[in-house]
Amino acid sequence: MKRFKYMILTASALLCGAFFTACDDNDDKPVFPESPDKEYDMSGFVRGADVSWLTEMEKKSYKFYDAEGNSQECMSLLRDLGMNAIRLRVWVNPEQGWSAEEGFFNPEGWCNKEDVVTKAWRAHNLGYRIMIDFHYSDIWADPGRQEKPAAWADLSFEELQKAVADHTTDVLSAIKARGIDVEWVQVGNETRSGMLKPDGAASSGNTANFAKLVTSGYDAVKTIYPKAKVIVHIDQGNNPNRYIWLFDGLKADGGKWDVIGMSLYPNPDSEDWRQMNNDCIENMKNLIARYQTPVMMCELGINWNYTEAEDFFTDFMTKAKQVDQCLGVFSWEPQSYGGWKGYHKGLFDDSGKPTSAFNAFKR
Template identity: 90%
Template sequence: MKQFKNILMASALLCGAFFTACDDNDEKPVFPENQENVYDMSGFAKGADVSWLTEMEKSGYKFYDAEGNDHECMSLLRDLGMNSIRLRVWVNPDQGWSENEGYFNPEGWCDKDDVVTKAWRAHNLGYRIMIDFHYSDIWADPGRQEKPAAWADLSFEELQKAVADHTTDVLSAIKARGIDVEWVQVGNETRSGMLKPDGAASSGNTANFAKLVTSGYDAVKAIYPQAKVIVHIDEGNNPNRYIWLFDGLKADGGKWDVIGMSLYPDPETQDWRKLNNDCISNIKNLIERYNTPVMMCELGINWNYEEAEAFFTDFVTKAKEIDQCLGVFTWEPQCYGGWKGYHKGLFDDSGKPTSAFNAFKR
């Protein structure tokens, strides 16, 4: 099965992942005719993390416009206002999943090859690209920052080298395809550190975390010197969470270019208007405190919430007014029908886009 998967991926890369023309004499991407007159991919980033896309396609998912016509997903998202794509990468995902926990990934979704395939597709459509390193075989998030199985017994010095080597390996494979990368996350939602227990961070002790972040940072710059490196944590409305971590990183010599955020209001228990305002206030304060731009890397709310469009419109409008807020990414907006139990996409249960996309067409 693995060999078959590699053959499919190689074919996809050679032919621009199914929808761009191949040209043996010219490796430059082939864009749809007159694209430059139709799509403005510059300025404020309006982004979509579509890391599940290839797995969804393999499972038979299709994506439709408002009239019910099916489209290739990334092309459709571009028509709906998106100009940037975010892609997560796991180290050895077929090693990090457990059937007992409800996770199983024998085909290696979100490994290096899968990420290169999706990055090539995004590149050929003119998207700007963010790569999100989890430094794990499975989800890295506020509650889970596990080492990859292959790194379990490494010393801390070896762990720093593993971070650098993995970052270099993946980014080199992407660059070899002629793909530019604008942003790179070194870790995902690392509110308490990463690669625990070695890289755990707590108030007053961020030294090891800072060293791991710096290992990733330096590796990014060696491959993509102009790429902006993001340190990303959750609850963008919670300023104290950001201040202690970034004060610690600064004191311990950690390197970053952009502060990344997540925000997922629960309208049943939270006032999304207040959360939006608190997050916008936090963005402004962090820019001033650290002289650092901020990016909303993950924004989401249940697709069928009656005020979903108002939520996204309110946040995007206010974020665009902040000079050093670089953009807003939604997390897996293409998901629908309860895919993997996730209900915060921007498509309805029939696979058609909801009105929430209007927030990204402005």
């Protein structure tokens, strides 16, 4: 059993450069709890949090509070609330990630290699297990958008495969150079329709190029972290048809993966979350049997102020733990609050305090 004893880290580098992108004149530093004798169980079923927005939120002076209203550094607070794993997304050149329809611009480079290493180092020093989520884009990659990075736009398909491998190797090598272990790596994010379109588009009966790109990422991961589990991740975990055609195609075309990753975001105003949970759990069982590989819920969320939010998370966590070869559950950006980036599916209320939904991650 992996246990982590909390230690107060006094090295100045931990607060200047290691915990932050850069030191500045801001005296408002996060507060670390002084509990040197407290132990945390970081083993077993994954109870995870994707906190990729964290450094940007801190730069914008967002603070995080425990239930009593005491200000606390976010990752240490999440650990106190039951989390044992951290997930971090990577964009290739996010400074170039412009989206006219969404007005997205990221001149600070949040979620680039350097920012990811900063957050991974923080998580590592708190004893967290770590997942790295490669989007292979300068901007969000999801079912509706799988855009090539600007620097890769004119590459041939063979060059594109090499770019995937080189980028994966570069980022993971930078993380490993800090002595940080990585337990899971996603090669692509919500790649239901493929990735790096149009070259890597996937459709029913045509996943050959997608499989080659996935394999390029897979092989690069294993070169740096041979024991890391590689995840292929798609959305709508309650919809088995989305999974079967894609993974049947990947298998037939020689694509490699170790774990099947899922997302699930019920809309309680129009969807029955209980049925969605049951359908997702059943899908997990069937996928495990069909492909003989584990599954993981990589993104789970529901509106923080939904009256049954705690019930939703508790129901899903309880059922997922009963599935042999379900490795665990990650909540997506639980630290988000106050309408940050228009996202309302975190686990904090609008005052920056944790909601009761965290109880599901303590059980």
